[in-house]
Structure formats: structure tokens, C-alpha cells
Amino acid sequence: MVAQLVRLKLTLLANTFRRSVWQTIGLVVGSLYGLGVLVLVLVAAVAGGAADPVVTGQVITLLGALVVLAWWVVPVFAFGVDATLDPRRFVTFAIPRRTLLTGLALAGLVSVPAAVTTLAALGVSLAWWRQPAALVAGLVGGVLATALCVVGSRATTTALAPLLDSRRYREVLTVVAVVPLLLIGPAFGWLADGVEVTVGGSGADALGEVVGPLAQVAGWTPLGAPWALASAAGEGAWALLVARLAISLATVALAWWVWDRALARELVTPRGGGTAAEGKGLGWFARLPATPTGAVAARAATYWLRDPRYAASVAMVPLLPLVLLAVGLSNGAGGGLFLVMAPLAAWILGFGISNDVGYDNTAFALHVATGTPGRVDRWGRVLPVLAGGAPLCLAFALVGCAVAGRWDALPALLGLTCGVLGASLGISSAVSARLVYPVPKPGESPFKSPQGAAMATMLAQMAAMGIVLAVSLPSLALALPAILLPQPALGWAALVVGLLTGVGVLLLGVRWGARTYDRRLPELLQQVMAFG
Template structure:
């Protein structure tokens, strides 16, 4: 029966290559990227164990494995569940014993790009102990237990929390929190790592000169006794000859796997009898909302609907929540580099990012785009309707970001040039979005799904579309940079006012021309756009 589950998962995985060219390209790119990353990591750790200090290899395996377990356990919570290709609820009528069902789902859960990458990496890094056969055997046992901890723990947590994960309010809050953490963790780690120094013992020879970082060494010692790192620390513990510690950590690893299996078994048994359903809660409608605050016309109707998206759709509101954090991120990055250049560039960057955020509005519409087709909304009304909310809120957000950045950097004399660059970047990127979104549409998360979810085949299409949009925006924004950058370097009020005038006037001209171009493309390709949006997986 386990082999049957594995066969089903392989068949379903193979069928993804038949759906569309974009899905095939996306799967191939993801597989090649994962294989390359795994190969580099294995080579680095194994080389460290064979040529360098094996203690460093043990440290890397313990901490890296703990991070892998943490990712397997936490990411599905933010992504609202695990891969549901083999949904256990589909097997309720087949009278399959629950233990057999658990075993089949656990093995099938490894048949994916992340699963295969985890297995290869776990087994590969164990060969860092190739020169110590006994330690190698212990490390391979730890790798098997570590992979089991990843899969079983992930399934247990998501199945246990399934009723909560189905709540719309939970999804909205967790989505924003996930985006905030994702945006801040990199710069924060870099800032912290900048203050870490490697300690070298005086008088040590070349073979023992490099010592483990005290902070990481202490962290590995603690993590090795937790469910996250116990399995991964077995090899390094055996290498140190700490047999009592090895027995204790093996007990922790086995206990974690057993507990995860028990929790998943109980939670799955409850879910099969009482499947989780949405809470059905939603906001209470009062009046017409934004539709009652705008004039009666097709353009303003699209404006009201777009504004409603920005206020109520987590796929939009999540990106808005990240904007105030960008100055903080740039501040920590500037602290690590010793320059405030990135902090001062936050305002123009926010303007560009806000304008480009509507570059795939049609894709976000999903089936609601049929309303535009059936109601006869023309291209100009659609283009302006999607741009107006950004033109109202965007300048305020960009200006506030500029003021915050110059205040922190104590560079008030650069306020006017930075405002000119920010307004120009906002208008030009909005213009490019109005033109590009009528021609290039790519798959995105559907309404109600996690914004972190990427549909199969969307990676390459997104990369191509955004790459083209970025290149066009950079080319069209050259006049804005040609005035704004000298204004930053030369200073003076006149140069600052010139940067603002050029940014606003030139950006407005490009916006008007882009809306006209986008409207013509939209009117000509309306049936194809509808067909393309409805074909998204």
C-alpha cells in the first residue's frame, strides 16, 4: 500500500509537466536550483570534514539540520498547510487502516523538490565523517531520524492546527507576520553577524588555529538537546566520544519522531471524522463601502474595486504592511555597511515598488475579471481605474518614507532631490505597470490563498515579466535620474525644485502616454486576457 501511495505521487508529479510549458519550465528550474544548492552544501560540509576541522562539520550539520526542521515545521503554518496533492480526506471511503495511510502519506510527502533535496542533503553531509566509519554509521542513522522529524513533525503540526489554519482572519494576520519576518530577518542577521568576531588562541598551530565561534558553539550544544537538532548532532557527539550524551540525544530524537507520529495519528483520526471547514466569518457589509464614495462612472467603479482590494485582500495589504519596515531594514543594512546610501535610497525605492505593485492586477482579479468583459469596461477606464488609488496614496507614502530616511540620516538638505526621485519613480513605474499589465499576465495566488504560495509554473513567468518591467522602467526613468542625481550631489534649493518638477511633469507625461498605449492593447486583447486568466492553475 505504501508503494501504491508512492506511485500515485510520482504519477501526479509527472502530470505537472503536461499542463503547460510554464509549469514544466518552473519545475525544471526549481529542480536544477535545488540540486545545485544541495551539491554545493554537501561539497562544502564534506570538504570541511575531510580536509579541515571535523568539529566545524559537526557544528554545521547540527545547526543546519535544526534550521531545516524549523523550516519544515513553521513554513507550512505560514503557507496554510502542506502539499495537498494526496489529501487524506480523499481516501476515507477506501477503508485503509490509519497506520497504513500515515505511512503512505509520510513516504509520499518526500516526493517533491523540497523533500528530495532534504533527503539528499541529509545523507550527503553525513559523509563528512568518511574517515571515521563508526561515526559515519551513527551520522547516517541521525540523518534518517532527522528527515523523519522534518516530515512527521510538519504533518503533525499542520493536521493538528487544520481548524485554525482554515480561519480567514488567521490567514490574514499570519500572512502579514510572515512577510514582515521574511523582509527583516536577512538584514537583521547581517547586522548581528557583523559584530561577531572569530577568536583564535594565541600560539596555536595551523591545524588547530581556527576555533569554533563561541556563540555558535554554545548554540550547537543547546540545540543538540532539542527536538530540532538532536538527530543531527549524533555524528558530532559520537566523534567527541561522549557516549552518555549520544544515548541521551538518541533518546530525544526517537522520542520526537514517536511523539510526532502519535500526534499526527490522533489529529488525522479526528480530521477524517470531522473535516475542518472555514469559519464562515467575514466583515459585515455596511452600505456600498468605497463604491458609495466615488462618482458614478466606469473609471471610478474600477477605482473603488481596486481600493477595496488594497484594504481587504491580504495579497495587497501584506505588501502595504511591509512598506513601513523598509526604512528599518535599510537602516540595519546601512549600519552593517557603514554608509547611509541605502537608507537615503529607500524613498525612491518605495516609489518604484508601489508603482510596480499593480503590474499584474488582472492576474489578481482571477475570475472577477469576467465582470470587466461582460460589463463592457473599456481599456481607458480600466487602466485609469487601477492607477488612481496608487496615485492618491502612493505620493503620501513615498514622501513619508523620504522624510523618515533623511531624519534618521540627518541629511535634511537632500529632502527635495529625494522627493523628486521618489515621485518620478512612482509615476514612471505606475505608467509601466499600466502598459505591461495589459500584455504580460502571469499566475498568482488565488483569492483566499496565501500570498506566499506560488502556483506551479509561475516562477519563470514572474521572473520574465518583472524583468521586462524593471528594464523598461529603468530606461524610461533616465531623465528623472539625470536631474535627481546631480541635485543630490550639488545640493541647493533650485536643484531640488528642478528635480521635483522634472519628476512630476515627466512622470505624468509618461503615465498619460502609457495609459493610452495600455488601453489600446487591453481593448485589442480582451478575449485573450480573459482566457489566459481563467486558465491559470
């Protein structure tokens, strides 16, 4: 049965090449990128081991701990639970849970990120190719590190998934998970500062003085212990090797137990089967005009406020000040970095409607059955974001200028923010009528990532970012010199150009998206229904 699950995952991966040209391109690009990263890691490990295996081991321990942390945290909020082998689909087959866990764990290795992580974890042991004992310890550590990444990732995503049904828990989890990742930036900044301070010695000595204490601490944590096995063996510290091996094994066993308990709960008590919520009036439908556009806008506003699947876009915006603070601490940029807060929030909010049709799922059939025109559909989705996002971006612009002490930059910043918000909303309105990709269905956990969704989302984000950047170039060309030089006259010009650009792209994008929507309405419905 374990082999059957692995073969099934391989079959699903192979079918990716037949599902969509874009998914095929994304998989090929991701594979080439992963291969390049793998080659770089292996060359650096061999070269570093030949030059100074002690410092190389310390760097591997630190970077390896960050890799494990990324495997545990990033999939929860960026990509979600891998749904290609949803365990709940095997309930009726009466597969023993331990067998199912083993099969899912091995099947979790069948992906580009898992393959790159596995080969890199084993390959870094080549840093100790001159010391057989350390080389063997490095291979053992690589196996344990890979198991920790895969099993720990499944344990965290499966255990935390039900909490996303509650908006309060979702917001708390977002903050708790993002804050440790924000510490990575200051840590690297502190590392760079330390190397500069100790630059009086050789490069390896300076780096060792900085990373040595950090690696010593990381080696005693569950995240870094498996990566530090080879260093302990290379130094002949056998007691330390045994202690770190015990920490690694205990962590893998604990992650396995958490995953087992969480999976048992998922199989026995499926989520989304509770009683229906008690009605409390018409909500936004009573507040907005009783017109077709008002009805679509009311439904879209309800999505933004109550649908957990929109949490990623909503939750990141309040965290922007914290993110910028962490980045500012790491590179010494100071309060000036807060000037990018408003344009960045505008882009995040605007891109939030780039796959609204996919989020509708079967409810999109109502638009088809009632003959909702494209103009009504596009404006109904834009207006709630515009009404809520414009005041928020204005507040961020005022806060950014206040923190930076640059009130002279306010006109340029407002122009750039308006341009980015209008451009991102307009481009999203046009793109969402042409490109639809799989998303979690209503009632499912936002942590779940349907097959092919991660790569499609990444490609859509990259394309949208490039187009928004291209149409925002006139505003950027005026706003940047107005802020950096500074030039007040250019700031007022940037305000005018930004407003014109934002309004123009918004109108054109909505109009283009409406025409595409009217032309492709049957195809859109067919795509959405296929996701079910």
C-alpha cells in the same frame, strides 16, 4: 495508496513540462540552481571534514537549523501550502487519515527544493567519512532533518492556514514569523565580526571560537538537534548523541501530531463555509465617482482592504523599517540604510497589481460581459494604489531622511521614489494584461499555492524588477551621486527626472496594457477560468 499518491505527484510534476513553456524553463532553471547548490554543499562538507571535522560539524549544525527554520516559515508567506495534492479532494475516497498523511509526506519529497534538501542533508554526513560511527549518525540525522523539514512545513502551514481568514490574526502571524528571520542578518554580522576579532589565530580556530557557542546552543534545539548527531558521535559523546536523537524524534512526532490534528480539522470542518457577512453600506462604491473607472477603483480598493490574498504586499510595507533596522545592525550601516525604505516600498506597492486579473478569478467575467474598456480597467486598478501608496512613500521618505539625518538627500530620494512608483505601476499594468498565473481563489487561504504558481510568480517578479530597474536608471544615475557625494544640484535634477520618468512610464504602461487588454480579453478570461 501511499505509492499511488507518490505516483500522482510525480505525474503532476511531469505534466509541468506540458502545461507551459515558462513553467518548464522555470523548473529547469530551478533544478540547475539546486544542483549547483548541492555540489557546493557536498564539496564544502568533504573539504571541511578533512581539514577540521569539529568546526565543520558546528557550521553544519548552524546552517542546518536555518534550513529547517526556512522550511517552516518561508512557505507560509512566500509560496503557501502545496495544493497539487489538496487533502480535501480525497474526502470522498474514505482514505484513512494515517495513510493519507504518509502519502502526502512522501509526496512532499517530490519537488526540486525537497530533493535538494534531502540530498544535501544526507550528503553533509560525508564530512565524517573517516569515522564510520559519525558517518552513520550523520545519515540518520539527515533523514530526521529531512522529515523535520517536510512534516514541520506541512504542520505549520496547515495549522496556521485558518487564521488567515481573520485580518487581525494574519497581521500578527506575519510579524511573529518574519521577526525570527530578521535575526538571521544580525547573527551573520555578529559572526563575521567575531571572526575578525579572533583573526589572530588560524582561520579554523577563529571560526570555531565564534560558531562553537552558537552551535552548542543550536544542537539542543529542535531545529539543530538532527544536524548535531554526527558531531556528538565523532567526539564520542554517546550520552549527548542519545539526548539529541531523543529531541529530534520527539520534534518529528510532535510535528506529525500537529499536522494530523490540523488535517482532521480541515477535512471535517472546511473553511469558508460560514454565514455571509452583514452588509454595511456600499463602502468605497459610495465614496468614489459613479463612473466605470470609479466602479473598478472601488472594487480594487475593497480588495486591498478586505481580501486576505493581498496581505503579502500590504504586510511587508509596514515591516520595512524593522527589516532595515535588522540589516543595519548586522553590517553597521546605521541610519543611512533607511534611505532605501521609500523606493523599496514604492516597488512593492506597484508590483502588487501585477496579477490583478488572476485575483479576480470568475469575477473577471463581469468585465467581459459588460464590455469594460481596457483604459477603464487599467486606471481603475492603478488609482487606489496611487492614492494610498504615494502618501505612504512620501512619509517613508521623510522618516528615512530624519533617521539618517540627511535632509539634503530629500529631493533626490523623492525623485527616485516617484520614478519607481510610477514605473512599477505602469509596468505592472502592461504585464498583468499579458501574463496571468494561478493564485489562491477567493475564499481560500492565502497560504495555498496552486500548482505552478510559485515558479511563475518568481519569474514574473524577476522580470518586473529588471524592467523597473532599467527604466529607473536615469533617476538612479542622478539620485545616487546626489545622495552619496553629496551634490544638491544633482538632487533637484533627480527630482525632476524621477517625476518625468514615473509619470511617463505610468502613462505608457497603462496605455499599452489597455491595448493588450482589449486585444486579449477572451484569452484572459479563458486563462482565468482555467485556474478554477
